Amino acid sequence: DAGVTQSPTHLIKTRGQQVTLRCSPKSGHDTVSWYQQALGQGPQFIFQYYEEEERQRGNFPDRFSGHQFPNYSSELNVNALLLGDSALYLCASSLSGSNYGYTFGSGTRLTVV
Amino acid sequence: KQEVTQIPAALSVPEGENLVLNCSFTDSAIYNLQWFRQDPGKGLTSLLLIQSSQREQTSGRLNASLDKSSGRSTLYIAASQPGDSATYLCAVPYNYGQNFVFGPGTRLSVLP
Numbered sequence: 001d002a003g004v005t006q007s008p009t010h011l012i013k014t015r016g017q018q019v020t021l022r023c024s025p026k027s028g029h030d031t032v033s034w035y036q037q038a039l040g041q042g043p044q045f046i047f048q049y050y051e052e053e054e055r056q057r058g059n060f061p062d063r064f065s066g067h068q069f070p071n072y073s074s075e076l077n078v079n080a081l082l083l084g085d086s087a088l089y090l091c092a093s094s095l096s097g098s099n100y101g102y103t104f105g106s107g108t109r110l111t112v113v
Numbered sequence: 114k115q116e117v118t119q120i121p122a123a124l125s126v127p128e129g130e131n132l133v134l135n136c137s138f139t140d141s142a143i144y145n146l147q148w149f150r151q152d153p154g155k156g157l158t159s160l161l162l163i164q165s166s167q168r169e170q171t172s173g174r175l176n177a178s179l180d181k182s183s184g185r186s187t188l189y190i191a192a193s194q195p196g197d198s199a200t201y202l203c204a205v206p207y208n209y210g211q212n213f214v215f216g217p218g219t220r221l222s223v224l225p
Binding site: 004031033035041042043044048056058090092094096097101102104105106107 | 117147154155156157158159162202204207208210211212213214215216217218
């Protein structure tokens with residue numbers, strides 16, 4: 001039973017570029033959430049997708065957008081990258097309505113140069 | 114706005130010691146609290162979930178307590194082992210929903 005898978009594992013981008021990160025949820029889960037974790041800090045909630053719609057959003061600018069597909073997988077897009085966007089991006093999946101069984105992937109390490 | 118803090122930021126102990134990690138949150142209107150473990154460069158693994166109606170939750174050598182009125186939770190690790198070395202994060206629900214506000218974590222090193 002595969003857990004949450006994220007791709008790519010590492011990525012280097014130049015300031016001003018755009019990036020797309022991908023996430024496949026754990027089997028049986030229908031909800032995907034994204035977090036940004038800067039070095040030495042706890043993860044910060046970006047947004048959550050359920051039924052292909054953004055259901056909840058954290059305090060992140062519109063440069064951060066996402067999408068959920070009919071198979072429940074999800075993408076995180078970041079436009080106009082800033083040096084400060086360098087972080088570990090974590091995807092978590094869950095079953096709608098519960099944060100019990102919330103399962104995290106291993107993350108994508110994004111470096112903006 | 115909910116804020117979560119954790120002390121200490123880092124802790125180094127010899128193997129076999131019992132230890133306590135502390136978590137504080139500013140908004141006591143939470144319905145649960147979770148403790149997670151994170152190994153370097155990896156995702157998070159849920160260790161314990163405490164519902165607001167509970168005061169304690171135990172799993173093996175781990176025991177977590179919750180005092181909503183004072184906005185505090187503690188994670189007690191008994192007989193620590195080198196394999197316990199990791200960062201421990203506590204988290205409360207974000208805006209009463211399904212997602213989380215995390216603390217900054219406590220980085221634990223258990224020396225053999």
